[in-house]
Amino acid sequence: DTAVSQTPKYLVTxxxxxxxxxxxxxxxxxxxxxxxxxxxxxLKIMFSYNNKELIINETVPNRFSPKSPDKAHLxxxxxxxxxxxxAVYFCASSQDTSASTDTQYFGPGTRLTVL
Amino acid sequence: KxxxxxxxxxxxxxxxxxxxxxxxxxxxxxxxxxxxxxxPGKGLTSLLLIQSSQREQTSGRLNASLDKSSxxxxxxxxxxxxxxxxxYLCAVEEAAxxxxxxxxxxxxxxxx
Numbered sequence: 001d002t003a004v005s006q007t008p009k010y011l012v013t014x015x016x017x018x019x020x021x022x023x024x025x026x027x028x029x030x031x032x033x034x035x036x037x038x039x040x041x042x043l044k045i046m047f048s049y050n051n052k053e054l055i056i057n058e059t060v061p062n063r064f065s066p067k068s069p070d071k072a073h074l075x076x077x078x079x080x081x082x083x084x085x086x087a088v089y090f091c092a093s094s095q096d097t098s099a100s101t102d103t104q105y106f107g108p109g110t111r112l113t114v115l
Numbered sequence: 116k117x118x119x120x121x122x123x124x125x126x127x128x129x130x131x132x133x134x135x136x137x138x139x140x141x142x143x144x145x146x147x148x149x150x151x152x153x154x155p156g157k158g159l160t161s162l163l164l165i166q167s168s169q170r171e172q173t174s175g176r177l178n179a180s181l182d183k184s185s186x187x188x189x190x191x192x193x194x195x196x197x198x199x200x201x202x203y204l205c206a207v208e209e210a211a212x213x214x215x216x217x218x219x220x221x222x223x224x225x226x227x
Contacts, residue, residue: 004158043159043204043217056214090158103149104215106158 003027004107006091012113013081021076021110023091031055032074033092033104034066043090049074081114088112117142121205121218129226134192136221138205143183146208150179150190153202153220162203163190195225 004025013019033048048056052068063079091107118141147166151159163172165181172179176193192199202222206215
């Protein structure tokens, strides 16, 4: 029943490792997003994909690479993890990029801790 | 560059009082403004979405107003309940694309 799901929920890893976070939505939406919420609770957009095509790419280190195998999935791969990458990462989806009534549905978040 | 500010950062009220949460944004060229609720350890839940052409939206005990020209929105929660305790986030969607810019949130505690 979960509309937007993320795995894993918690991720603890060492500096320098490579890790992936997976996101899936079963809402039939065309657009998916990744947000980062830092320790001060500020949420910032990282990427968005529309129908597997990258449409927003904020100033994010190229160690972060999103991958969308199909429009229901948007995975986030992070290379050479750094301490500053510790945060909660949220995936979201929405139906239509052009509609002013289009709300975004968020996943439960993945808490990443880099030691 | 759009900046969104929420004041106060935290708010504690006794049950039954009305809540007033403020949000301001620097660039009035917005597509819409959205209010979200975030519970500890959980994702965000959309509460209300106000289109740029609208002045307010209502859902149950919640009412959100939008004054684009002054760059402000206010979320009113009537007759607060302990279950309203959460962090409330305001976000504006810019005119181009679906990029949401969030405020820092207001953490609300409603005491029984």
